[in-house]
Amino acid sequence: MKRFLTMGLSLLLVLSLLSGCGGNQASKTEEDTNTPTKETSKDNTKETSTTPTDTGSTVEQKIVFALHDVPDGLDPIVTNNSFAMPFLDNCFEGLVTSNANNELVPALAESWTVSEDGKTYTFTLRDGLKWSDGSPLTSADFMYSFERTLKPETASQNVNMITNYVLNAQACYEGTVPFDQVGFKAPDEKTLVIELTSPTSFFIDLVSLHVYDPLNKATIEANGDKWTLSADTYVVNGPFKITKLNLNEATVLTKNENYWDAANVTLEEVTFRMIKDQATALIAFDSNEIDGMRSVPMADFARLKAESNDLHIMPTYATSYYLINTQKPPYDNVLVRKALNLAVDRKSLIENVLQSSDLPAHALLGPGYVVNGKDYIEGRSDYGISDTANVEEARKALAEAGYPDGKGFPTLQLSYYTSPQVKLIAEALAQMFKENLNINVEISNSEWAVYYDDVQAMKYEVAAMGAGADFMHPMTFLPSFMSNDYLNNTGYANPVYDAKVNEIKSELDPEKALTLIREAEDIMMADYPFLPMYHRSSSLMMKDYVKGWSLSPLSQLSFKYAKVVK
Template sequence: MKKKALSALLAGALAVSLLSACSSNEPQNISDVSASTDDTSTAATAEAAPAGAQEMTFVLNNIPDGLDPGVTNNSFAQYVLINCFEGLVTYDESGSLVGGCAESWDVSDDGLVYTFHLRDGLKWSDGTPLTANDFVYSIQRVLTPATAAQYVSMVTGYIKNAQEFYDGTATADDLGVKAIDDQTLEITLIQPTSYFIDVLSMWVYDPVQQATIEANGDAWTNSPETYVCNGPFKVTGMSLNENVILEKNENYWDADNVTLDKLTFRYILDNSTALTAYESGEVDGIISIPSSDYARLKAEKAGVQVYPSYGTVYYNINCSVAPYDNPLVRKALCLAVDRQSLIDNVAQVDATPAYSFLAPGYSVDGKDITEGRSDYGLSATADVEAAQAALAEAGYPNGEGFPTLKLSYYQDDTVKKIVEAMAEMLKNNLNINVEVSSNDWAIFYEDVQQGNYEVAAMGWSADYLNPMSFLPLFKTGDSSNNSFYSNAEYDALVEQVMQESDAAKAAELTMQAADLASNDYCCLPLYYKSNSFLMHDNISGYYMTASSNLYFKHVVVS
């Protein structure tokens, strides 16, 4: 949960074999795979002419912890953020990285300096000019500790003197972010980073308006009147825990190509209730499909949309607290789970069992970098004998003396079913007591970030389409490392990947790092996922990237 801390447990993974061969030396990723739909008329590339009111309602199944792109890393916020804001770069319908606010950019010969040329006439949703200085302000704000930016490491890890600025030992003049003029932004990196353009697609790099934040403080995101943005839509209504209403932003640079006039995101936390609203025609789409209805809806061609996802469903294990600081204990947990049963009987989706946190889906020279890797001693079904042996070696023969395992999750129908099934597996296969608890996402995730958990439902959808989106999850001290796993050798390998410009060498180092952490059982992987949602066939023009971002800016209602 992107992710992002991860979004809710969605459908299982599409096989990586769907990736087409690539004859060049350029990396290829899962975003190149086409989405599958029940009806080709609903495909994102449809070119239906507008007919009638261009309005739609789409149901979300979790309430985000906030709508400030400079603060949150919560994937439940992404639907609003990516449709209300636009950074220097964005993704098009094919999953290709294209210019957003930046019309073009240049990179210096040494790979350190990126110069972005902004589009003419950029404006905020309130009609005031948007300039390069707004990007400078927004990045400085992320680097201000009081902002509490959850993705701050995505800036400090790349931009020159960003960490020093955050620490208070460098000034704005020292920071590698400069406005050369109103339409020219210069970013200087710590070292050459071949995938930095991909990183810039993350919403932490989106611009925010200084005037509205200075006038309203943290409350700027709480009201349509103060929620100033720059994307294809603007917020015109908010009702706590009920909905967020978006309307076309007439000041967006590409407003002429935005057909949808009104987009209502409605919060319905119960998936069955959401499905009833969908099947009755009350809403046009829902983001989460009840697992028990998935097969039926597919067979009925009821609008199931399936998109490739670069992500993994896994459970965090708090590696900093006993007895989970013992790799043998973590290994026992990983061995005791029957992944195939969870996929077939609980989630009830087509999925691939996962044995590592690093998802397949990224290729170099036409070959997925995870192809042929180890299974780390794990299997699709539970290996009870091996699990009990690992627990005994850890000092808990037949589960004796092992404390009650606390298994926590956020409120979601599918997650609840997964957790209840896992609890039974762990209890029966390891002869231990398991205590299950749940909470609203915001409270649950705060506990996870603070380390107030033992084993917790989680996972990751890549923030950008490169394996480096996964590696910081287990890097010592990284803000996204909520497992509190720490391994100096792993950290060193991640640093090498960050500095490696050769895609093949970077892939090799990536797999070395992933193998190291996976052999340490840094988390409890379950399956590699795809994204599925429901959409009525009178809606066309939407598209979803492999990082789970769902774009509505080209939607047509017919």
């Protein structure tokens, strides 16, 4: 699950090589993150080189795209920060990937088979795979990556996507078994075998995550954890490679001629320009200094939606919420957490603060997961959470908790990460808590890195957060509220919930799994361990002459098939 910044919209992942493994778990964000289909620009053809114009001349295949937040790093198996994904999604590729219809298709693996018991996956790699530096890419590069991920010192933010499923991976991570007893094997240069602890119906979805990407051993051993800091040492295997690296200003991606599918990559250059202020980015877009931008200023959204053909709005599989520290009084009282949930007017936040196309959230899982033509959320309980505030029931719950009309309730500490939009949401929440519950609120903020460290250390009471899906399945979200999951920063622990989520992992029948998912969410929401706010949509600006790009419900921005057509 990608942790994301609940503003302007949002999916994880490591360092040294020893013979064994050891340890504990690590960290996570989002930028813009409901349906299982991937949205693309109108023209998704696959052509190469320059594109002729009506006059017979050629169009330079270069674009400049503005990003607004600096990623916490570019190591594909370490970071789960959504700000890094535009780089990773265009520079790295794993065994499988998703196409324009959000279907999983072969990538580095040309094919795979599954054993009859559903526990062993055998992948066959394509012939002639290469890294961006021209060196061969083999199954050994996957094995190196997996071993590196399972070292606690690597601090992979999505290591649980391996430890929860691959045979003996958790034990290796904890240091009780060596890596050679983990369910990863490479019998030859083109074959990779992965053995699971139990059958997992969505395992191919997991394999599409960057935590399953291969890594170039030579560059990491030569440069250590600094391998991601220079274009010369950042060896990749995707459709683009980085030729100029300056995350604070501009990073230039150029076509990777050693990519296995380079013949279908048209763009020669993509420049990610860092423009933190979205209003400034919009001015640059309107003056044709840039060809696209990742987020839209809240103040301009309604106008652009009405007037601009360059605004693209896509549904995403993501939820914005506020964490509640369930171990700190008075928030250890479920009635207090219920009161906070019922006191929020989510419809007003969306319409008056966000001014967006988002949907009020009554629980963690949003629309987008479909089984036999039916979306998961159809017929689900709202858990007493209405689109608008249920003030009477909220006050009743607070009184039952021992705080009638808010009397005696300590000042609520509401934390958020530095962002103009999130600030507005926090201020609106504080006003709702005061007006509806007579609770005083003190608001504080800090930059993301400091903020998330505090969240992980549970140095907060109520804190802004959100989750963007890594893959199109509820299991991208549900484990993060399990008692011992490294992403559980609420202190919430319910063994009944844990057992139910573990049942889901191995249930191969989609209908039965759906029932278990509903039961798990019912258990969790009865405890109100967080404040669901809204299910996200994602918006960006792109000039009409840029065709073939795609932004998936998982907020994967791909320029592999993009081209400039003028």
